[in-house]
Amino acid sequence: MEPVRILIIDDEKVIRDGVERSLAGRDYQVDKAESGERGIAIIENNGYDVVLLDLMMPGIDGFAVLDWIKSNRPSIQVIVITGFATVSKAVTAMKQGAFDFVGKPFTPDYIRIVVERAVAKLRLEAEAERLREERILSLEAVQKEKSLLKTVFGCMVEAVLITDPAAIVVHHNPAAIKLLEIQTDPVVGKPLADSISDRAAMEMVQEAMANGRVVSREFAAGTLSRRCLRAHCAPVLSSSGMVLGSVTTCEDISTLKDIDRMKSDFVAMVAHELKSPLASIEQMIYALQVDCPYEAAFSCHQLHDRMTVRTRDLLRLIENLLNLSKLESGTVVFNLEPTNGHELIGEIVEVMRPQAEAKRITVSFSPCAEPWLFNVDYDHMRTAIMNIVSNAIKYTPEGGRLDIATSLSGGLVSLVFADTGIGIAPEDLTSIFDRFYRVKGKATRHITGSGLGLSLVKEVVEAHQGYIDVQSRPGQGTTFTLSFPVVDVAALPA
Numbered sequence: 001m002e003p004v005r006i007l008i009i010d011d012e013k014v015i016r017d018g019v020e021r022s023l024a025g026r027d028y029q030v031d032k033a034e035s036g037e038r039g040i041a042i043i044e045n046n047g048y049d050v051v052l053l054d055l056m057m058p059g060i061d062g063f064a065v066l067d068w069i070k071s072n073r074p075s076i077q078v079i080v081i082t083g084f085a086t087v088s089k090a091v092t093a094m095k096q097g098a099f100d101f102v103g104k105p106f107t108p109d110y111i112r113i114v115v116e117r118a119v120a121k122l123r124l125e126a127e128a129e130r131l132r133e134e135r136i137l138s139l140e141a142v143q144k145e146k147s148l149l150k151t152v153f154g155c156m157v158e159a160v161l162i163t164d165p166a167a168i169v170v171h172h173n174p175a176a177i178k179l180l181e182i183q184t185d186p187v188v189g190k191p192l193a194d195s196i197s198d199r200a201a202m203e204m205v206q207e208a209m210a211n212g213r214v215v216s217r218e219f220a221a222g223t224l225s226r227r228c229l230r231a232h233c234a235p236v237l238s239s240s241g242m243v244l245g246s247v248t249t250c251e252d253i254s255t256l257k258d259i260d261r262m263k264s265d266f267v268a269m270v271a272h273e274l275k276s277p278l279a280s281i282e283q284m285i286y287a288l289q290v291d292c293p294y295e296a297a298f299s300c301h302q303l304h305d306r307m308t309v310r311t312r313d314l315l316r317l318i319e320n321l322l323n324l325s326k327l328e329s330g331t332v333v334f335n336l337e338p339t340n341g342h343e344l345i346g347e348i349v350e351v352m353r354p355q356a357e358a359k360r361i362t363v364s365f366s367p368c369a370e371p372w373l374f375n376v377d378y379d380h381m382r383t384a385i386m387n388i389v390s391n392a393i394k395y396t397p398e399g400g401r402l403d404i405a406t407s408l409s410g411g412l413v414s415l416v417f418a419d420t421g422i423g424i425a426p427e428d429l430t431s432i433f434d435r436f437y438r439v440k441g442k443a444t445r446h447i448t449g450s451g452l453g454l455s456l457v458k459e460v461v462e463a464h465q466g467y468i469d470v471q472s473r474p475g476q477g478t479t480f481t482l483s484f485p486v487v488d489v490a491a492l493p494a
Contacts, residue, residue, distance in 0.1 A: 003029045004119050009039035010054040010081060019052055022108035036060030040068055050118050054081045055089050070097045077118040159250040165243055167192045167205055179250060181225050198223050208233040209243050227254045334377040338487045341374055342367045352389050359398045366405040372413050373487040376464050384460040387453040388417050388480050396421035413486045418479040424472040433458045
């Protein structure tokens with residue numbers, strides 16, 4: 001703690017020295033001034049806690065100094081020094097704000113007592129100020145905490161309902177009205193049963209308060225809400241264990257349910273798609289091994305071809321799964337290089353031609369006259385375009401057509417794949433790029449597939465700063481257009 005600073009202002013040196021000796025040996029810093037003018041100057045430069053002030057001085061007297069102190073340094077405690085003959089002046093000074101007075105002549109003990117009282121007052125005032133500031137800070141902290149909690153409570157996506165022991169709603173957040181689709185207005189002050197009609201939900205709240213423990217339930221879509229919800233109800237207990245009410249939270253788990261369903265569909269699909277070709281391969285191998293009479297009419301070469309096709313289907317499914325997983329996780333490293341698009345498409349057409357000829361589907365490729373390059377990862381782009389061509393052949397009936405063309409415009413190249421297949425219904429167009437989504441209907445019942453091909457195409461196209469467009473009419477065919485920025489050939493190194 002810093003020492004108390006004391007200033008003695010008196011025109012008599014004997015008084016200044018006497019007061020200084022009386023205060024010696026204590027934790028005080030004592031300074032002296034021989035006039036009112038000097039005293040004011042010292043206070044302006046240094047500041048003090050206590051001033052012992054003589055009222056009767058030549059020049060600026062004690063009353064003027066007192067007025068200045070109260071106007072400029074009101075926290076200073078002023079002790080007036082005056083003769084007994086002028087006690088009335090000391091009283092006047094105290095009315096002007098002086099803390100106390102000391103009459104001349106005085107004893108050292110009395111000086112010390114009066115100064116100690118002034119110091120005690122200063123310390124009490126300082127403590128009171130500290131407590132006042134702490135109270136203000138505490139109130140501000142409480143208000144800040146309340147505001148923070150209110151903000152958090154209001155921003156929660158989970159629904160929160162708070163009730164009293166009689167299941168009367170005392171508070172809720174905005175998400176509760178939206179998620180639980182509550183129609184009553186207002187909700188607060190009314191029984192919970194007025195807002196939630198589901199009996200199982202009310203039983204959950206009653207059970208939580210009756211047993212003093214958290215109760216959790218899942219509610220299917222169409223019970224508490226049109227969405228699937230998971231609810232947790234916890235009792236609010238006092239320090240003595242008395243139930244003061246309940247807090248119920250509800251979270252939307254519809255997406256989680258959809259993911260679980262997708263996982264189940266995925267497992268079922270993969271099991272079917274992997275089992276079917278493997279079973280065919282197994283049967284073919286068995287037929288070769290036992291020289292099955294039924295297969296005797298077929299040559300080994302034909303059997304091997306069928307085995308190869310089924311194996312290729314299996315490998316393509318696995319490759320699509322792996323590629324799509326890597327693309328979505330961002331772990332794929334693309335080795336971009338300028339690539340001749342016409343050569344790439346021509347190679348794919350030749351690879352897929354046997355599959356098209358098996359269904360008597362005519363595949364034509366009409367490249368534009370201008371040469372062009374695009375900056376792509378060759379393997380990934382080849383896989384994507386092959387999926388487009390494969391789908392066109394797969395969903396086009398025997399005797400149909402697949403016309404492939406390219407065109408240049410505005411620094412973009414467009415790759416157009418137009419087939420005369422079964423087409424896609426408008427309601428399915430928005431979902432065909434979703435993973436595992438397959439159009440269901442009579443026309444697709446006997447067509448195998450994983451629903452991953454177009455998802456992979458979209459990921460690859462967008463990863464190369466391109467975009468994909470699809471136009472289709474059921475029964476008339478589908479046209480896929482892939483657009484990519486072309487490479488400025490002049491900018492390539494020689």
